[in-house]
Amino acid sequence: MATQEDKRIQWKNLRFKPEEYQLLEKRFKKTSFRKLSEYMRSVLLEKPVTVNYRDKAMDDVLEELVLLRRELNAVGNNLNQAMRNINAAHGNADTRLWMNLMSVINSKLEPSISQIKERMNQYADIWSQKLRAAKA
Secondary structure (H helix, E strand, O other): OOOOOOOOOOOOOOOOOHHHHHHHHHHHHOEOOOOHHHHHHHHHOOOOOOEOOOOHHHHHHHHHHHHHHHHHHHHHHHHHHHHHHHHHOOOOOHHHHHHHHHHHHHHHHHHHHHHHHHHHHHHHHHHHHHHHHHHO
């Protein structure tokens, strides 16, 4: 429990113009603080304020990665359906048909998977260059 010395007992009111308050809110939202009062107290008392920086260039990379993940999920779903059908038809004449179908699917998937791997490697290179630049 907080002692009497730890409690905040002084109350001060501030008035802002609408544009001042919008600026304050904008800056507050970029920080890791949960409450505006905590943020304001830190600024007024000149304590360190952690600001979250968002790299707009990485937004494109993240969007591309989301699309790649969706494509990989679709590929995985298609393969699972094909394997279920092969297992269900085990021993039937359909088995050969499904095995041929799997080889066709595999031949079509190889280029897509290679392209996805290539893009992922490119993004990894970009990311590591940015990390190296940030450390320097």
